Amino acid sequence: MNRTLIVAGHGMAGHRLVEELRSLDPAGRWRIVILAEEPHPAYDRVALSSYLDGRSASDLALAAPGFLDDPLLELRLSTGVDRVDRAARTVTTTTGEVIGYDALVLATGSRPFIPPVPGHDLPGCYGYRSLGDLDAIREAAVPGRPGVVIGGGLLGLEAANALRLLGMEPHVVELAPRLMPLQVDPDGGEMLARHVRDKGLRIHCGVATASIQAGPDGRANGVALADGSTLEADIVVFSAGVRPRDELAGPAGLATGERGGILVDEYCRTQDEHVWAIGECAAVAGRCYGLAAPGYRMAASVARQLMGQEGEPFGEADMSTRLKLLGVEVASFGDAHGSTAGSLELSRRDGAAGTYAKLVLDGDGRTLLGGVLVGDAAAYGELRPFLGRGVPAAGHRLLAGAH
Template identity: 65%
Template sequence: MTRVLVVVGHGMAGNRLVEEVRSGDRPGRWRIVVVAEEPRPAYDRVCLTSYLDGAAAADLTLATPALLTDPLVDLRLSTRVTSVDRAARTVTCADGTVVGYDALVLATGSRPFVPPVPGRDLPGCFTYRTIEDLDALRAAAAPGEPGVVIGGGLLGLEAAHALRLLGMRPHVVEMAPHLMPLQVDEGGGRVLARLVGELGVSVHCGRGVASLDEGPDGRVRGVTLSDGTAVPARAVVFAAGVRPRDELAESARLERAERGGILVDQHCRTADERIWAVGECAAVLGRCHGLAAPGYRMAEAVARQLLGSPSAAFPGADMSAKLKLLGVDVAGFGDIHARTEGAMEFVREDRTAGTYGKLVLAPDCRTLLGGVLAGDTSGYAVLRSLLGRELTAPAELLLAGARTSAA
């Protein structure tokens, strides 16, 4: 007998779930109804900035033609789910449609966090989440004029790159003492700031935003920082993180984590055995993960459960990252902040070359616990493979990129 799987949301994690179920369900035991709020099928948000660098929206599409024409997949776009009735096993949509389910997966993602500062609703202020956001930013861009990005993490630097592509002069404001505080340490953040500064990006760290200021035309004209500094701005982009879209938990009477997110166990299952959550809306054992890779792993685990492997679990998130931001290479892995008791740090910085490297070692000074690389990440693959293991070469050689010695 064919059962109905309802997936709420068709972002990157939701799409991966549907793909995994369909590829493993050769008998066709599941009919999948995907209810998606956005007007287009799933696309690659990780590569969103490429849309401003010549890529078409179609180039970012993740949903394959086979999936979009699959008779066992009913994709309903521009449709928002407003409530979940667990007793009746139905979801209700804003247009009044009611869809019954045998299994329900919530993949509602997250929304951009907009700090509650005066002026945040002024014309000329944007978020950085969807293709529609980028269309609006492109329409408002003024080449040669300054633009301010609020947030100096991964997303904020992507937004700064977007402003550069649009011909604007970007400023980045970050409350933490350095850029990318989740991925690199202070030294790596300092080198990153210097390198992006050489590319024309002005960096303001250790300061928040006091207000967004209105110009005589009723649009935003600048940003006043917490220390009183006034930064002119023709456009302001909020890229200060995201918050999980967990509002459906209320109507379904499902528990949320202390910091938000639909609370699920290691199998991504809620307290209701018929309901799962995956991606950025899911708080696995109380913790949300705001990257694509953990969302994929969640989706794959739930798909295996739906296909008959009830013990399949989310294997956890590897937060290691090797990135190129504004043309600058940066990487972080393991215990980047040396928070392990007794950890030792070995740092090598070459200011002339614009490179920085740090290894975090266990108290025995032989076991690698983590590391940070900025400006040159050529040694990342070898170092990442040594995580939790004894070093195979002196730390200074590893940081100098002596990959042959490390091997």
């Protein structure tokens, strides 16, 4: 007889869990019910911005051909979990149905953080998280008119590029003194800002958003900044980070982390032996991870556990990133900010080429601890495997003439 697994959420981590479990379960021991809040099956959220650059929802879909024909899978779109009854081992869906489970995996992801500034909920204000958000932004966009993105991190720059692709004139407002403050250092941020300004973006760093102003029609038409200035805006996009979707935890008696997220151990187990959490909603030893790769690792581990196998403990997540934003290559790996006690930082800036490279070494200058690359990230693939080891030839080439 089949046992029933309920997966709450069909994002990238939830989908990977289902794929992993089906590959490990050819005998069909598990029947899987996927409850997806969005009207679309799982899609590549990392490539979300390409949806405004010619790709369709089907282009971004993660499910392989035949996935939805699997008789052991039941995908319910536009249907989330309203509450969990751990004693009865049931979930009540947002449509009011009660479904029993033998195992429950919470993969509810995260939601955009909307700063609670006055006017944040005006018409014309949008998040940047889903295909639905991008559909709404595309419908509201007016070529040639200004739009403001609140947040200058990775997703904020993607949102600004999306407005640019729609023909708008984007501004980016970032509270930190530089763009992408989690990934790059001040010099790297300065070089990145130079590149994105060349692409037509207007950058406002080191300033807070005071309020969103409304026009005569009641829609957002401006962003007031804490320095007293005001930016005209037909559209305001909030991309100031995300918060884990952990609202199911409290009513179900499940613990959450100090900074949010459903608290799990290194095997992604909650205190209930029948309930796991993976992806952005999971606080592994109290910490949430906003990248796809850690979520995939969690999914693989839980799938093995569901099959009675030993899962891989999560351990430390590799937060290294290499990406291309508005045609600008950026990479960050290891201790990019030189926070290790006694570490040395060697950097090289080439204004003519528009590149910046920094390597972080241990106090003896022999061990590679991390680095930042802006403008040219070709060396990333050679450098990253050497973390915790000696500096490879690529590092010496990068830093020829460094200070």
